Amino acid sequence: MLTPEAAADLQHVPRLTSRVLPRPALLARLDGPAPLTVLRAPGGTGKTTLMAQWAVATSPDQRGTLMWIEAENGTRTRTGFWMRVLGRFHARGLLADRALYREMASIADHADTIPATICRVLEDHGQPVTLLLDDAGSAADGGYWDEVCEDLVEILRRVSFARVVVAGRFPTVLESARIHAVLDIQVLTEEHLALSLEEISTLLDLAVPALQGDPRRAGVLHQLGAVPSSRRLASMRWSLGVLQHALETRPTEEDLDLDDLLVTASRHELAARPGDPVLQEFLEVTAQSPLVDVDLARQLSGRHDAETLLGTLEQLGSGQWLRGPEGSAPVFQYSHHLRLAAAANFTPPAPARLRELHSTIAHWLAEVRGEKLAAIEHALRAEDMAHVEHLLMRSHPLPAEDARHLSRLLQALPAARIHRHPMLALWHALVLNRSADTQPRAMQFFVSAAMIGRVRSSSIPPLDRAIRQGIQSAVHRMLGQSRSMKDLALRALPVLESAAEDPQRDRQLDGILMTAISQTATTLFYADDFAAARDARLLQARFAETVHRAHHRNVAHAHLALIHAVSGDITASIASLDRIDAEDWPHSWRSGYHDAVEIIARAWVSLNEARPEAALTQLARLDPHFATIEYWDLITAVRSLALAQQGLPDEGEAFLARTTAERRSERTLPSALQRLESAAAMLRILAGGVPARRPAGVRDAPVAAMLSALSALTVLAEGRPEEALPLLARAELAATTPLHRMITAIAGVHVARRSSQGLDLAGYGLQIRELTGGHALRWPLVLLSEGDREALLGALTDSGREQAAALLEADLSRIPPGTGVAEPSRVPQLTAREREVLTLLAETDRRSEIAARLFVSLNTVKAQLRSLYAKLGASTREQALARAISAGLLHPADPPGEDRPHADRPHENRPHADRPRQDR
Known part of the structure; x- marks a missing residue:
């Protein structure tokens, strides 16, 4: 019986059948010292089976902790792949809860931190680790696999006790001369994986035991090994299947011409197209999903013999069974390109049938597999936008790369369909708002999210409604609608607090619940309700402790420090800053954007300690991000006061x-x-x-x-x-x-x-x-x-x-x-009309224009200017303006002629710079 450690190591490793062919020579090659081994060969050559054999046969002392990472169609990005790896590390105990969320946050927004993050995890573990990557690479040039391969090389160069085995059909950058120059690599190709005569002999005895002792066996063995191109494992098994069938139907036939049997079998297969219509239909329907278990296969196909059919497809080399975590059913994974071809070949009797299939797959992926991004894609294909919204709320926050991928899918939809769903419109707007190029398009989705959210808020569960209200308060904040934003935040906060402290809550909502609490707190801060903002941040800190997300606890204490600093309680601000643990900040969050609030709070404290140089040095870290930081007014205020000090x-x-x-x-x-x-x-x-x-x-x-x-x-x-x-x-x-x-x-x-x-x-x-x-x-x-x-x-x-x-x-x-x-005595006393003239003088030096705007004659303006110049002790426009500014008669922060519209009126032409990026 396997030990618990060995059983854990074999999670996700394909299940080996009793008829697996022993390949000791190749297993010995995998035991070699090279940190990177690449198995690159066409489908059917036994790559996956060989790696699975090695995983089962090799002792943990030799390979260390094993991580089997299979390619999944739900993974679309480099970040998504490494998020899955981090999840496997966590499941194996290499990462604590606190570290998992910190490291995931580190790579979510900044994919370039991936190598450093994985190296840090491996080095903290300190023991040998082997990654087995199955079905890696792509027929298309570039893509995220190239980036993943570059990450692997960097990791292997930096961590001496890590090892990687990669299997795939297509060449990758791992085989390039550039990589060979910096890393010891072993590459096994189709030539290495081809069956030897000894292996063919063993396989013949396993598959066709009736030939043992039969004089015809030598001739058949010679025919099997005569053509090198036929020495693929899958080809050999098919040939042996044909041979076994011939022996069963013609057991006494003296002449066994294998070539003739294979030609006859191939013609029959082509004529039948594909020979078994039941199996073909089952394949096309179930291949709509990236993975299937027996229950899902039954639901999709309507066949009670789904398990038998999947077993048949495994024997035909169409895919393999994968072990899941303990207590979960094994899943069948089709060969990637076979799945794509079969799915594309499926012609449903009606479009509604295809939508129904994708809806079923979306629910299974989300509820059974926990694959939210893949589930969202299938929900989009099912045109079930309500389910898409439901899944988005439960997959928040998505890594930046995954968010961009999903945004591209949404952009392919008619905009009207997105506008009808407030959370979808809001999410899409937030993604668009991250880039200056797409910010103008974001505003229309912000507006629809605000408008439709009001109309539909009463038709959803209280917690979902409170989460939406908390996040939509941020929309109204960006639209400058101060009363609406505060009302939404105050209505949301009690429900959010109740949910965060409920041990029976839906844990899938934890990510978006955290965001809703944070956005509610920011809204209340900008509504000048500091007491309620403090309550919301304290709730965020407690909730972060509950869900082991220490970096969000840091966020809460940084905001508390800022609230106290802005309200003038420096003692409390310093206490909140002291509660921040720098080790809990994700490494990619230390760039001055995510920790901006802490920096601003520390600048105010430095100002309070009469250390303006320190304040300015701290604020300088924000310069690269200043255009997208929401708290620009606070940065501007403390920086200008530090300059004055x-x-x-x-x-x-x-x-x-x-x-x-x-x-x-x-x-x-x-x-x-x-x-x-x-x-x-x-x-x-x-x-x-x-x-x-x-x-x-x-x-x-x-x-x-x-x-x-x-x-x-x-x-x-x-x-x-x-x-x-x-x-x-x-x-x-x-x-x-x-x-x-x-x-x-x-x-x-x-x-x-x-x-x-x-x-x-x-x-x-x-x-x-x-x-x-x-x-x-x-x-x-x-x-x-x-x-x-x-x-x-x-x-x-x-x-x-x-x-x-x-x-x-x-x-x-x-x-x-x-x-x-x-x-x-230093301040000139101006009449109301003289103040108006002074204001217009700042805008134009043309007296006729001033007269036209005041609806007076040119002579009247000349007289008022003479009086104004006399009071200011000036003889020119430039002197008058300089002395007016020095005396405080012109307000530099509020240019003349600019009027502010009503705070709760929506506008469509907001400048990009005042539309800050909203993140997790």
């Missing part, structure tokens, strides 16, 4: 203005605009200017605490302290985060110092100290000038709060002071 506020302003002009569109969310506007206002203060008034472009957005506080500084600098108090009060009422409270308190310090309204300067000092002590939030202190700091510390000391003053002084010493808000 480095002593380059003008450069920070220029970067913010340029990036915002390039990336902003009618779909940019209000929360992103508010962050950019707040950063622009702070940069103006750090440059010694005045923050501009809140632009009309975001008048529909909720009033943010920071914007109200910064607007108070604007009117204060313009010499109207009485208008600053209501704005400051609104800021204090709206402040919900540590950052909001800090900016409001700093604004309060400015107002208290520059007005006679009796504001408590010491009280603001205590508020600031509470925030620096409780949340370690310090970077906004740069908005306090040296004079502001002295006044603040003096007020605390005078009120008897010496300890608070000492602690605050220590905090202030860690952040260099800024120049403070400009004094009122």
